[in-house]
Amino acid sequence: MRELRDKARSLLDPVIRDFYEGGADSETALAENERAFARLALLPRILAGAGQASTAVRLLGADLDTPVLVAPTAFHRLAHPDGEVATARAAAAAGTVLIASMAATTAVAEVTAAARDVRPDAQVWFQLYLQPEPEVTAELVRRAEAAGCTALVVTADSPVFGRHGRDERNGFHDLPPGYAAENMRDLPGTPPGGTRPIAMSPALSWADLRRLRELTRLPVVLKGVLHPADAARAADEGLAAVVVSNHGGRQLDAAPATVEALPAVVAAIAGRIPVLLDGGVRTGSDVVTALALGATAVAVGRPVLWGLAAEGEDGVARVLRTLREQTAHVLTLCGARDRADLAPDQVVARGIRE
Numbered sequence: 001m002r003e004l005r006d007k008a009r010s011l012l013d014p015v016i017r018d019f020y021e022g023g024a025d026s027e028t029a030l031a032e033n034e035r036a037f038a039r040l041a042l043l044p045r046i047l048a049g050a051g052q053a054s055t056a057v058r059l060l061g062a063d064l065d066t067p068v069l070v071a072p073t074a075f076h077r078l079a080h081p082d083g084e085v086a087t088a089r090a091a092a093a094a095g096t097v098l099i100a101s102m103a104a105t106t107a108v109a110e111v112t113a114a115a116r117d118v119r120p121d122a123q124v125w126f127q128l129y130l131q132p133e134p135e136v137t138a139e140l141v142r143r144a145e146a147a148g149c150t151a152l153v154v155t156a157d158s159p160v161f162g163r164h165g166r167d168e169r170n171g172f173h174d175l176p177p178g179y180a181a182e183n184m185r186d187l188p189g190t191p192p193g194g195t196r197p198i199a200m201s202p203a204l205s206w207a208d209l210r211r212l213r214e215l216t217r218l219p220v221v222l223k224g225v226l227h228p229a230d231a232a233r234a235a236d237e238g239l240a241a242v243v244v245s246n247h248g249g250r251q252l253d254a255a256p257a258t259v260e261a262l263p264a265v266v267a268a269i270a271g272r273i274p275v276l277l278d279g280g281v282r283t284g285s286d287v288v289t290a291l292a293l294g295a296t297a298v299a300v301g302r303p304v305l306w307g308l309a310a311e312g313e314d315g316v317a318r319v320l321r322t323l324r325e326q327t328a329h330v331l332t333l334c335g336a337r338d339r340a341d342l343a344p345d346q347v348v349a350r351g352i353r354e
């Protein structure tokens with residue numbers, strides 16, 4: 001992973017590297033996501049007779065080979081000319097879900113086609129920012145359904161755009177010429193062939209989410225959940241899953257590390273719907289820590305971008321394979337056959353004891 005990250009860093013234009021790697025404001029939430037995992041240790045169970053571990057997981061009715069999903073991230077063609085097509089192919093081959101970003105540089109129909117080309121039952125979920133104009137959201141949903149996406153992921157942690165100091169310093173505000181947010185092309189209100197800017201809306205509420213659910217039969221996953229009361233509400237409202245996320249430290253800089261927010265969310269959901277987590281997951285130990293604390297699966301954002309920038313489809317495949325192999329290894333070392341054998345008491349804080 002470190003090798004791919006270093007290679008990506010050396011290959012990427014510094015402005016694009018800063019866009020991918022940066023966080024909001026003083027980048028505290030960004031740093032804390034990784035640091036919080038480093039502050040936790042795993043207590044293995046011994047002589048458990050578990051045998052070889054399995055990383056397989058069933059999620060929203062689909063059988064996945066790994067509990068590590070691909071988080072939605074914008075603009076993959078800035079990392080590699082094959083862009084989202086490479087990411088989709090690697091995710092499908094790895095037997096995991098690609099959460100395709102609404103802010104992709106490839107239209108969702110092309111992304112799902114690339115995934116299905118590798119594996120007919122590939123799972124692609126569509127990430128959505130609810131747009132202030134209902135007809136725009138409705139058209140995006142229609143396109144995701146027509147493309148064969150199997151779930152919608154509504155990102156709710158972004159009532160406004162995050163303030164990214166690195167991008168401000170670099171003057172990076174728009175896609176360079178030759179690239180476009182392809183899902184935003186030819187939507188209601190755009191001139192033919194033109195794209196609409198993605199809007200954030202601070203006025204969104206649970207009522208908008210209910211209206212979305214009336215538009216579609218696809219399961220709706222809520223991303224950006226940190227408060228346990230919001231998690232409980234998501235389950236009450238009939239959402240399909242939640243993602244504990246602080247947007248990779250790119251929105252509220254004072255947000256807690258996601259692994260620290262996870263236990264209260266898991267308690268509030270009380271097993272009613274799956275809880276996913278993203279933010280700072282870099283190793284199999286991080287994955288197993290999140291699973292032991294009650295996550296059904298995790299997602300990775302920046303590691304996929306490093307793999308993509310370094311080696312295209314092969315690099316993304318390498319990131320996903322490495323995380324799956326490490327997860328299986330750590331599960332075995334913890335005496336667990338799978339996630340169900342793990343318990344929260346196996347996660348302990350590291351600390352210096354006198």
Ligand code: FNR
Binds near residue numbers: 019020250301
């Ligand atoms: C993101 N993320 C994101 N989330 C989302 O819902 N829609 C999006 O378009 C994007 N775009 C995006 C771009 C970049 C460059 C990054 C780094 C992140 C957030 C993403 O889904 C996820 O929450 C974090 O990336 C997880 O943290 P790690 O794995 O990057 O530490």
